[in-house]
Amino acid sequence: MSDYSTHVLVCGGTGCKASEGEEIRNRFNALIREYSLDDEVQVVTTGCFGFCEMGPIVKLLPDKTFYVRVSASDVDEIIREHIVKGRPVERLLYRDPVTGSIVRDSHKMDFYKKQVRVALRNCGFIDPENVEEYIARDGYQALAKCLSEMTPAEVVNEIKKSGLRGRGGGGFPTGLKWEITAKVPGDVKYAVCNADEGDPGAFMDRSILEGDPHSVIEAMAINGYCTGASNGLVYIRAEYPLAITRLKIAIDQARELGLLGKNILGTGFDFDIELRYGAGAFVCGEETALIHSMEGCRGEPTFKPPFPSEEGFLGKPTNVNNVETYANIPVIINKGAEWFASIGTEKSKGTKVFALAGKINNVGLIEVPMGTTLREVIYDIGGGIRGGKKFKAVQTGGPSGGMLTADFLDIPIDYDNLIAAGSMMGSGGMIVMDEDD
Amino acid sequence: MNKITSLSDLKQLREDIQSKIKLRERSDFSDVLVQIKVGMATCGIASGAKETMNVLIEEAERQAIDVVVTQTGCMGFCYAEPTVEVTIPGRDPIVFGHVDKAKAREIIEKYLIQGKLVDGIIPVEFKTIHD
Numbered sequence: 001m002s003d004y005s006t007h008v009l010v011c012g013g014t015g016c017k018a019s020e021g022e023e024i025r026n027r028f029n030a031l032i033r034e035y036s037l038d039d040e041v042q043v044v045t046t047g048c049f050g051f052c053e054m055g056p057i058v059k060l061l062p063d064k065t066f067y068v069r070v071s072a073s074d075v076d077e078i079i080r081e082h083i084v085k086g087r088p089v090e091r092l093l094y095r096d097p098v099t100g101s102i103v104r105d106s107h108k109m110d111f112y113k114k115q116v117r118v119a120l121r122n123c124g125f126i127d128p129e130n131v132e133e134y135i136a137r138d139g140y141q142a143l144a145k146c147l148s149e150m151t152p153a154e155v156v157n158e159i160k161k162s163g164l165r166g167r168g169g170g171g172f173p174t175g176l177k178w179e180i181t182a183k184v185p186g187d188v189k190y191a192v193c194n195a196d197e198g199d200p201g202a203f204m205d206r207s208i209l210e211g212d213p214h215s216v217i218e219a220m221a222i223n224g225y226c227t228g229a230s231n232g233l234v235y236i237r238a239e240y241p242l243a244i245t246r247l248k249i250a251i252d253q254a255r256e257l258g259l260l261g262k263n264i265l266g267t268g269f270d271f272d273i274e275l276r277y278g279a280g281a282f283v284c285g286e287e288t289a290l291i292h293s294m295e296g297c298r299g300e301p302t303f304k305p306p307f308p309s310e311e312g313f314l315g316k317p318t319n320v321n322n323v324e325t326y327a328n329i330p331v332i333i334n335k336g337a338e339w340f341a342s343i344g345t346e347k348s349k350g351t352k353v354f355a356l357a358g359k360i361n362n363v364g365l366i367e368v369p370m371g372t373t374l375r376e377v378i379y380d381i382g383g384g385i386r387g388g389k390k391f392k393a394v395q396t397g398g399p400s401g402g403m404l405t406a407d408f409l410d411i412p413i414d415y416d417n418l419i420a421a422g423s424m425m426g427s428g429g430m431i432v433m434d435e436d437d
Numbered sequence: 438m439n440k441i442t443s444l445s446d447l448k449q450l451r452e453d454i455q456s457k458i459k460l461r462e463r464s465d466f467s468d469v470l471v472q473i474k475v476g477m478a479t480c481g482i483a484s485g486a487k488e489t490m491n492v493l494i495e496e497a498e499r500q501a502i503d504v505v506v507t508q509t510g511c512m513g514f515c516y517a518e519p520t521v522e523v524t525i526p527g528r529d530p531i532v533f534g535h536v537d538k539a540k541a542r543e544i545i546e547k548y549l550i551q552g553k554l555v556d557g558i559i560p561v562e563f564k565t566i567h568d
Contacts (some may be wrong), residue, residue, distance in 0.1 A: 005494065005506070007461050062505045063465030084475045087506040107465075124463065132454045137462075139450070144444040258440035266442045 004042035006083060009059040011124065013048030013210055014203075014242050016056040021045075023072035024056055028137030031079045031174030041083060044133075047211015049124035050365040051111055054094060059106065059124070067092040078233040090437075097361065097383060111362050111381055116343065118351045119167075119327040120367045123211030127331040128246050131253040140259050142220045142333035143225075147267040152226040156182060159329065161337035168194055168322030169283070169397065169426045171348070171415035174427030177319060181227040181309040184317040189229035191220045191271075192320045194290055195236035195243070198282040201357035205323035207365050209236070209243035212327065213250035217273060219329035221260065224271040227319050232273035235290050237280050247275065282399065286429075287320040297365065322427065324353055326349040344370035348414030352425070358395075358432040359386045374404065378432060389434040397426030403433075464505045469526055471504040471549060476520040478511030485537060486519035492541040493521070502549055514559055523548060532559045
């Protein structure tokens, strides 16, 4: 038999890692050897499951058992009782805070029920340090499809048709940005990924890079194919060490497989990626400031035009997209623009990842279709306000955004509604305040 | 690892390694798939439940049918170990007793593929305190 009969998924996001995630994995591995279960049980370190409030999280498949707040000392019991005897360890299962009953399958938890995972499709499911698992989930198929079956203009059209808008905050139509960069003449162009996540309480981009780095690499290469860029640059905060490590591992693996480098998939297309580190200045998340910082200049914004698409890094045409925007690209190519456009509202298509923080019961990382209301996010998914207190406001959009009070709880979240309400989408940080704040 | 030099190379590689995460993909959405639970308490294991489970997994794989095979605790039919519960989506679960390797193959072949019942069904008419 070639396959393992049980997969143990241990969360390896920064949050769970900080609270014993690594010890948990090591203990699993040690005990699996001790019980001679090496051929039957596979331990996988994954990216963030999102339910950070309940971390560290350990998920067992195919038993669909979602263990919460696991510590290294619980591992013996999970192995002895669950894996050897098939009896789940009840005290580590999630209890619905309202009904008090045990919910074993994460899909049935209120936190997950309303979520639709597109950008986070692989987070908490695959080992981000293993390119094979990404490929097994259709990874690099989109790049291969673009390179061998589509012209750059067709790819740009597909992105335009999908209605995808920039997930970093502004919401500029992504396909249009790509088209502009593609049309500017030039031998040297750049594909830049903005991983300078700085909104308060935000950790969407970090989690994507930690949990599914290949999706960003693949999308950047697709962008390079469309615009004619053969150089990719990821501007990432130095304070994201785990994301940097995983991204580096992923880039090395992609190079080794020939998915980055010269003559990718025998199509004559060249593309490679380098990292540039940011020192954590909030303003460098703005694309012109980001470009100046990468050039070694002072990280200050400059007036647009010229837009980076026309005159960007070192004066060359440069496409700058945020991490989450890129993470959506391979899915759009694989599943089609119509599929993507079927999710969301009229002018905001697809899903949006949010980081829930502050006085909310379920602190964590979520992804919902555009058009979900703030009430659904805060009360259904977020489990309401801590200590049963009253909701006062939620801060969205970071420093450029604003506070939304209880009057706005029922507006469907999309770019235009949030602006009309006096805030903005921003990159997706949501800080919830209660009556005492 | 060897370099991937074409789209067909990539597709081949994906085929080759898909089995590594198939178990995860299938089971995470198992409400729509056939579920087989093998009783793996001491009595079950002693009567060969592990071998039965392996045969079920291998046979389902060979016949290319999507099933999720999991282990469970003692179902209480210690006189009929190994016991196996099969749930086809939308139908009531059926428990089979004395499932040795041959019986396991028969269940896959007859019940899952041809839709015919096979001997060895344990009538289950009990209710639990949850019902």
